[in-house]
Amino acid sequence: MPGHRNGELAARTAEAAPRQGRFKEMYTKLVSTQREWGEPQDWKQSVFRGYAKRLGLDMATFDTALSDRETARRVEDDQRDGLGPGVQGTPTFFVEGTRISTPGSCEAFKALIDDRLSG
Structure with a gap:
């Protein structure tokens, strides 16, 4: 959601994990730790990378997926789909x-x- 400093990065993190078959694990980690990264205004990329490491993801593959334009497009599409009907x-x-x-x-x-x- 707009206004959440790390929301877009968290969404890309969730989109990057399935490329290594770990969506459920990453999604669960993001939801269970949201208080750590959801409200703070400082950038939490190192926190998300730490989650990926703890899940045993190949970090080069994860970083490539995280910065991939296709990953960002999927997140943008999801955001647009939500904001269009008035999700706040x-x-x-x-x-x-x-x-x-x-x-x-x-x-x-x-x-x-x-x-x-x-x-």
Whole structure:
């Protein structure tokens, strides 16, 4: 999201890891450590590279993927796809193309989906 200093870099990090078959692991690491890098305004590339090292990624391959124009394009496309319909933060949910208020629980979300499916 715009305004998050490291958001775009985190997204490219998540896009670079699958080239070595490690998307799930990197995504989990990014989500579980978001407080470390999500709000600070200093550049956290060394933090993300540290995650890649700990996951056992080949760093030359990771760095190439991280700086690759195709990786950046995918992130830009995803950002545009979210900002177009008015996404202003995460999580944001859409049901049948309509943005909905974030349900207060998994049960409330399931009930909303069940209601839409039965109607």
